[in-house]
Amino acid sequence: MKRSIAVCAAASVLAGLVAVVAPAATAAAAESAACTPKVNVMGTVADATPGSHDTDAVLALGAPKFAAGRSAGKPVYWTGTTVHRIPLPGPQDTGAVLAVNTKNLMVGQFRSAVDNKLRGFSYKAGDPAVKVLPEAYWQRYDIDVNNSGAIVMTDADGVGIVWKGGKVTRRLALPADSGPGTRLITVVSINNRGDIVGVAEQDHEVPETGEHILRSYPVLWPAGGGPARELPSWARGWTTMETQDLDESGRVVGYAWNGPAYRYYSSYQATPDTPGIDPGTLGTFPYGTLQAISPTTNVSVGTAKYHPEETVLPDQAQYWPGFGPMLALPRLSPNGASGAEAVSDSDRVGGYAVNAKGVRKPTVWTCASAQAYLPQ
Numbered sequence: 001m002k003r004s005i006a007v008c009a010a011a012s013v014l015a016g017l018v019a020v021v022a023p024a025a026t027a028a029a030a031e032s033a034a035c036t037p038k039v040n041v042m043g044t045v046a047d048a049t050p051g052s053h054d055t056d057a058v059l060a061l062g063a064p065k066f067a068a069g070r071s072a073g074k075p076v077y078w079t080g081t082t083v084h085r086i087p088l089p090g091p092q093d094t095g096a097v098l099a100v101n102t103k104n105l106m107v108g109q110f111r112s113a114v115d116n117k118l119r120g121f122s123y124k125a126g127d128p129a130v131k132v133l134p135e136a137y138w139q140r141y142d143i144d145v146n147n148s149g150a151i152v153m154t155d156a157d158g159v160g161i162v163w164k165g166g167k168v169t170r171r172l173a174l175p176a177d178s179g180p181g182t183r184l185i186t187v188v189s190i191n192n193r194g195d196i197v198g199v200a201e202q203d204h205e206v207p208e209t210g211e212h213i214l215r216s217y218p219v220l221w222p223a224g225g226g227p228a229r230e231l232p233s234w235a236r237g238w239t240t241m242e243t244q245d246l247d248e249s250g251r252v253v254g255y256a257w258n259g260p261a262y263r264y265y266s267s268y269q270a271t272p273d274t275p276g277i278d279p280g281t282l283g284t285f286p287y288g289t290l291q292a293i294s295p296t297t298n299v300s301v302g303t304a305k306y307h308p309e310e311t312v313l314p315d316q317a318q319y320w321p322g323f324g325p326m327l328a329l330p331r332l333s334p335n336g337a338s339g340a341e342a343v344s345d346s347d348r349v350g351g352y353a354v355n356a357k358g359v360r361k362p363t364v365w366t367c368a369s370a371q372a373y374l375p376q
Contacts, residue, residue, distance in 0.1 A: 037367035043083035047072035058350030062100040070096035107145045160187035194223030218243040234267040234276030253290040282326040283375035298322035301340035319372040327372035
């Protein structure tokens with residue numbers, strides 16, 4: 001794994017970040033002082049079908065003691081650890097809640113058992129049914145919502161849209177200087193001030209030289225309707241960019257994926273003008289991802305990985321406070337895989353963990369900073 005240059009660059013960037021992050025980190029510590037460090041196993045939807053719980057996970061965190069995600073292939077939410085199923089249009093439809101705001105407005109996507117189309121939805125606890133949103137780009141499960149209720153997703157035509165008040169309020173054009181053969185892959189996140197991030201891909205053969213340009217890169221649509229801009233890429237060689245989340249200050253997290261080699265490279269981008277830095281890997285793990293960043297406390301979470309054919313340890317949920325080494329979150333069982341998908345300012349982390357019986361469970365780590373540790 002070639003990360004020496006990125007790590008060296010990270011050292012100077014992180015030195016400047018520590019002073020900036022400290023007040024937010026102190027506030028988070030004060031807020032989490034009343035919580036109990038615990039790996040909370042969440043309730044699940046009953047389903048005896050083999051493998052039905054293989055994708056169970058907490059994928060979003062709302063107000064305290066509120067979480068949402070997927071169980072047995074269905075979108076669900078939790079109050080405490082109690083699971084509640086979300087009523088989709090059809091009983092055989094499948095899907096997941098992918099985001100929730102602080103008012104517990106949930107958004108997700110579902111695939112219809114009738115026409116096999118992927119559509120967005122929004123839902124508030126207690127409503128008799130979901131509100132169906134436009135048809136989504138069939139290859140991607142990505143949707144987000146901010147505290148004002150603005151929803152971002154990629155529609156069936158591959159166009160990024162902002163949906164609010166029952167209508168499309170903005171269509172997201174690619175940067176004006178995008179090269180030929182460029183298309184939007186996905187829109188993934190919106191913060192409360194209205195910044196939006198996504199991923200674009202250029203796939204073009206230069207007629208004069210026969211050169212094949214194949215690259216993907218993060219794109220930022222600034223709040224207020226300003227033009228889109230390409231963000232500095234953190235790609236290494238032949239990779240796929242997977243921008244995942246941004247916080248209130250505009251920090252972006254994600255990873256680059258080298259598919260044929262199955263390598264994952266985490267990235268953290270402090271400003272729109274600086275290339276992403278590699279925060280390093282967890283212990284002996286050679287790879288890892290960052291899936292989410294907290295709104296204001298600069299905590300990022302994801303999953304540490306080995307190549308599936310060279311597994312020394314099963315995947316493990318990882319936690320990065322914005323400085324220092326990558327830290328681990330405890331497993332449910334010594335040989336059980338785990339992963340982190342969401343993080344809140346209240347020091348909670350959502351994801352999944354496999355128990356001693358080999359069953360994957362949706363999981364919330366409370367007082368996560370007190371549980372995070374550096375592997376020996």
